[in-house]
Amino acid sequence: MAKTDSLQGSLDLLVLKILSRRPRLHGYAIMAAIANTSGEVLRAEEGSLYPALYRMEEAGWIRAEWVKKDTGRRARVYELTAEGKKQLGAEESRWQSVSLAINRVLREA
């Protein structure tokens, strides 16, 4: 469905982590935050960010709300739910164990 990107599989983790630090961000801000904090190394493909957000919303990890921006337009802002916090923990530990395993393989070689 979505195009493959370098963040395949870890986009969820990044979004959840960002939202756990700074609640109530809209889509563009989440994307910008990922780019900024990773020192412009990680870049979420803009088109596939929203399907991912909706999927997480339907799964109940994040919830969304419409707010008025100063420009007069509406924006949809996201924040973590309790369910999402649990999910973040699970994703983080999964990431740790995977990267540990990959490092071990690299060292052995």
Added chain:
Amino acid sequence: MSLWSRVLNAFRGERLNREIEEELQSHIEEAIASGRDPREAQRAFGSTLYAREASHGIRAAGWLESVLADVSFGWRQLWRNKVTSAAAVLSLALGIGSCVAAFRLIDALLWRPLPIANSSNLYVLSRKLIGLYGKPIEDGYWSTPDFKLMRDAVKDQADLIAISDADRTDITWATQGSDDDELEKAHVVYVSGNMFPLFRLEPALGRLLVPADDRGPGLYPYAVISWDYWNHRFGRDPHVLGRSLHIGDQTFQVIGVGPHDFTGTETGTVTDIFLPLSMNSLATEESVTWHRTFLMLNPNVKPAAALEPLRQHLSAVSHAFEAECSTCFRGVPKASLDRYLNKTLVLNRAGAGISDLQKEYRRLLGVLGLLVALVLLIACVNVANMMTAQAAARAHEMALRISIGAGRRRLIQLILVQSGLLALVASVLGALFAAWSAPFVLSLVNPPDNPARLDLPADWRVLLFGIGLLIIVVLLLGLLPALRASAVRPVAALKGGEDPHSPRRLLRGAIALQVAFCCLVLFLSSLFVTSFKRLQNRPLGFSTDRLLLLQTVAGKGQLPVVWNQTAEALRGVPGIDSVAISGWPLLGRIKINSDISINGAPPSPTPAFFLNISPGWLATMKIPLISGRDFRPEDTSPGEAIVNETFVRTFFPGQNPIGRTFERGANQPVNKIVGVTADVPDHDLREPNRAVFYVPITGIDDKFAPSAMNFGTFVIHTEGKNPLALADTLRQFVAQRHNGLRVSNVTTQLDLVRDQTVRERLIATLAAFFAAVALLLSGIGLYAVLNYSVLQRRREIGIRMAIGSTRAGIVRIVTVDVFMMIALGGCAGVALGLGAARYVTSLFYEVKATDADMIALPTFAILLTAIVATLPAVLRALRTDPTEILRAE
């Protein structure tokens, strides 16, 4: 929660799209605001349309959206063809409603478990034996001493419970300050003390009977009334506890009210009063079998392994009891005795209760179920035909949809949704129909004294059945047209003509099927209607005109002279023509047999039935005397007797019976025959005439002293057309004489005769109704199919006419295959009917399924319907104007 929001979003697809669009736009604006080049930002984002579609798919349940689209499309389709859709909905509603109503009746009478604990562990004991006339019968009644022996024998594994059938008894509620208490009727049941505890029933008020209340004959005169009786007789008055109730010369005290939903174990009758078994004087009699015996397995006993040993054990105990019982078979010849003792004890499941109503109506309900299922099938075939025709008309649309990439699954869904819509609307109407018709049919089972009473709840059982039925109907309706439509080959259809014969082949098959079902319904109903007519028209041999029957009781018994005085007094009441007395009324379902021995010989194997009558009874009933004389006031029993013709044929073949004698059993006093009467059906209209003898009501004992009569019936011929108009006057008239006689029931001879045919009338009425519906539906179906086929073949017919085909030739090509299908279906239907009739012969009266006119009648009806139904289409075909058709081409 997530599924719910997706379902919700499916209902607001447009708004969802707008929201997604807005968010995506806001993203791009944000990008531009942060200083990016607008075109670069747009390009980096990619296709917004794609993102929107992908997002929409995630946030809304796609399958539901497509169903919703199909629903609104299907609804528009149905709405466009209003008349056809209405006809389809109505016929389906009738079919579904009838099926649900039949299910409610069948379930309530035969399947629904009693509201007691462990109803699946409940069995009833009966024994199979060869009956009086050599027919195998099943006897479900037991004597109390036998019951007690069996109960003690198996008490480690199971509990035996004795419950008598509900008897419509004369009772009196004692009221303070009045001694002239009204006699009224209530359904009284005697139960062993363990029944309530074993069924784990809790009282609504007071307490229920326990084993301690059932310890000895006549010791504990306690009564428990049912909730239903408490409700309708006492308006749920809590002060009913402690009230006194008289039955005969016994007085009982109410100690409690039963639970709300428990109406006894006799399905179809609501018990009013429960009394301890040992309070009935029959409970000490060895030779009187009067109550049923239930068996409740202990919860820890496995039925599969335990039942057969239990049955054998019970059988052995009961057999030993009967073999040793000194009073059971006094004076019975050896051969008959062996037959009586040669019984097989059987255990039947009784979790749904046990009643004569079940026995009598099981087959009838089976037939009813078959009839309604067939009517529903006919309706389904009709509607499926309609949808096939519509689908054929939509072949172009289907082809187009397929060629632009619609999945076949989606097409099947479209048609199934449409048939689901039809079925759903139909089931709502059908549910209303069932809600009305099930109680209505039940109310037709209405012998005036004892109308059937069944709880017909509309609960989850009925709901589940309805849903199952709905699914079956949707599949029946939609599956065939759906598969056909989705098998459309786009190339052929778009080119302008698929094989024109293929939908017609399907429709022709449907006609054959429909005619077969219709023929089966007609065949069965003609059998039932004829049975009922023959039964109703059976010559009675007596008059039912203006005959009022006062069924009267005398608590402690009164001498015949008192009864005669009352009859004489009644003769003086204005509006009364003549009055006579008999022991019980003719065709009142009472029969008592007696052994007959001639000249001191051992009794013959065939018994005779008897009835005691006063002088003048024969004249009042208009039963002709063939020879001899009527009774005189001084005649006594034993002493004089009048016999019927069958009696003469059986016991005095070829002889003049006047002056001959017979005894009622070996070593009994002699009766001299003084007259011979014509045969009349005495207790059951369906049975052939039996040997009957009449004796005077004045009975004498061996010291020639007259003996008292406990009950009798005044047979009154009134001058007015409506004998019941005098009922209340005469009831009070008898009571005011204060001579111990009280009228317990008033009816007319005509009603008793009508009662005999309640079941036959019911099945004949229902069968005739469904036959009419089936015929109508088949006619409509036939008309629609033929009409459609003529429309389809317009081109062909026009060309044929243009090249000189005759009118007869056109009629032939239009109708020949239809009539072949009708013939085929008709034969199949009759064959099915002959098979089905074998299963229900017990419901027929002097009718055989193989009678020529039984087969001719439905055939004729179907042919007539077919001709009427095909006429419009044939006329349309003949009116085809070849020039117009050919010009259009």
